[in-house]
Amino acid sequence: MVNxxxxxxxxxxxVLRIVTKAPQQIAGLIALAAATSRAGIWPMLGILTVLLIGAGAFTWVKWRSFTYLIDGGELVIADGVLHRKRRSIPFDRIQDVSIDQKLLARLFGLARVRIETGGGEADEATLDSVSLAEAARLREVLRGGGTVAVPSVLPAEPARDTVFAMSPGRVLTMGVFGFSLVWVGLLFAGLNQVGDVIGWNWIDVRDWAGVARQEAIALATPLFAAMAAVVALAVGAISGVVRTVLIEYGFRLEREGGRLRRVRGLTTRTEVVVSLRRIQLALIERGMVSGRLGWSGLRFQTLGGSDDVGGRQSVAPFARDEEVTQVLAAAGYAPFDPLPLRPVAFGHVLRTGLVRGGLPLIGVIVAMFFLPLAGLALLLVPIPIALALLARRHHRYAIVGDTLQVMRGVLSKQIWIVPLARIQAVSVRRSPLQRLLGLATVHVDTAGAKGLGRPNIVDVAIEDAEQLTATLLR
Structure with a gap:
């Protein structure tokens, strides 16, 4: 026991907290300086000095009031200046301990320790900030259930084998495929706001053309449209690259004993350790474009330590198939094998076609009574049927060895590999249309699953669904 x-x-x-909060205080200080400027320079400086000293003193009091203690098989955290709070986290509730360093923290040689219990999406406790040596000690003690004594000298780290790593060139390539339109919208919204402030608009530009107004409009309209499209594509690509570099730079996945250690990040350096026994399933993702060029992403769903709202850790965000297989093998998982997978029932085509194309078809028929040309929309009816055929072709499942493997998706694909021993619950659900067509959906739940994106098998024949459920529960 550690005491x-x-x-x-x-x-x-x-100091770190004062520097971090400084930008938030600058606006208030400027406003205060403007309000007190009439009283003279010395009263203004006096007020600012008092406020700065007060902010520093309050930060010091908050720092001094925060303590943590490892004793009696639990982590005890006490906090609060006027109202004291005390939290006790037993070791057996702690699912994982992760370490990250933001840019300023790295300059100070500090790190943040996050303790997760798996009881919710938020961290159970955060120690922000401690030295790197103390962060390593805390992780070893808390992960070891308190059996690790407090050493005067940190022990040598266990041997690590690099399982997967991404070079700077690989990160940049991944960023190109991370095209984002969010920054495009922000850019044009910003330009619109700037135009409103300075009073610039297209009418002014048109008037500057003088007698050549019509010629300018005829030339500028397609030219500006092409320029706007080029700018939008460039901004979207650049934003994707920048975001990817900030998050994934220096990505390295190592195996040390019975766990995987992931390090990544440029400005914020994160270090997350995933225990192999807490991995519940593997998820392979293939993008619409990158997937066809042979790139995939691999994530593990875990019981804790995840920085993803779905409870999944990225362990190979941009990898080739053989690299994905290598990471799976390091975690004790069999590779994905598409050959044994069987498609869902053909009724999937009928149900999906009716759901996606039935209501639009009724709308077109009704519209034809008022507008005969609306009948041309009937030419689009085969589209949802073709999509349904493609969806059935790619929605496959099978029990391969001691795992359930499920594949879904047409343009972008998702592939689940679920060990049978990790399945917590299986249920069969049927909508009214599924009952009419003799179909069912098999819902598969594992521990730690959050949100959407689960390995459910949609539109299986009812007899196959019952047999599959019995096999999985057995």
Whole structure:
């Protein structure tokens, strides 16, 4: 059992917090300076000095009031200046401990320790910030269930084998495929706001053309449209590259004993350790464009330590098929094998076609009574049927060895590999249309699953669904 005196965060936390919050205080200080400028320079400086000293003193008091203690098989955290709070987290509730470093914290040599219990999407506790040595000690003690004694000298780290890594060139390539229109919208919204502020608009430009107004409009309209499209594509590509570099730079996945250690990030350096015994399933994702060029992403659903709202850790975000197989093998998972997979029932085509094309077809028929030309829309009816055929072709499933493997998706694909021993619950659900067509959906649940994107098998013949459910539960 570990028994130590209560500890405080690193003293550098005080300076780090002051520097971090400085931008938020600048606007208020400027407004205060403007309000007190009439009273003279000395009263203004006096007020600013008092406020700065007060902010520093308050930060110091908050730092001093925060303590943590490892004792009696639990982590005890006490916090609060006026209202004291005390939280006790038993070791057996802790699912994982992760370490990350933001840019300023790296300059100060500090790190943030996040403790997760798997009881919710938020961290159970956060120690922000401690020294790197203390962060490593805490992780070893908390992960070891308190069996690791407090060492005066940190022990040598266990041997690590690099399972997967991404070079800077690989990260840049991944960023190109991470095209995002979010920044495009922000850019044009910003240009619109700037135009409103300075009073610029297209009418002014048109008037500047003088007698050549019509010629300018005829030339500028297609030219500006082409330029806007080029700018939008460039901004979208650049934003994807920048975002990817900030998150994935220096990506390295290593195996050390019974766990995987992932390090990544440029400005914020994160270090996450995933215990192999807490991995519930593997998810392979293939994008619409990158997937056809042979690139895939691999994530593990875990019981804790995930920075993804779906409870999944990215362990190979941009990899070739053989690299995905290598990471799966490091975690003790069999490779994905598409050959044994069987498609869902043909009724999937009928149900999907009716759902996606039935209502539009009724709308077209009704519209034809008022507008005969609306009948031309009937030419689009085969589209949802063709999509349904493609969806059935790519929606496949099978029990391969001791795993359930499920594949879904037409343009972008998702492939689940679920060990049978990790399946927590299986249920068969049927909508009214499925009952009419003799179909059912098999819902597969594992521990730690959050949100959407589960390995459900949609539109299986009812007799096959019942047999599959019995096999999975057995």
């Amino acid at each position: 130590v005196e209560p500890r405080r965060l690193h003293p550098g936390t005080i």
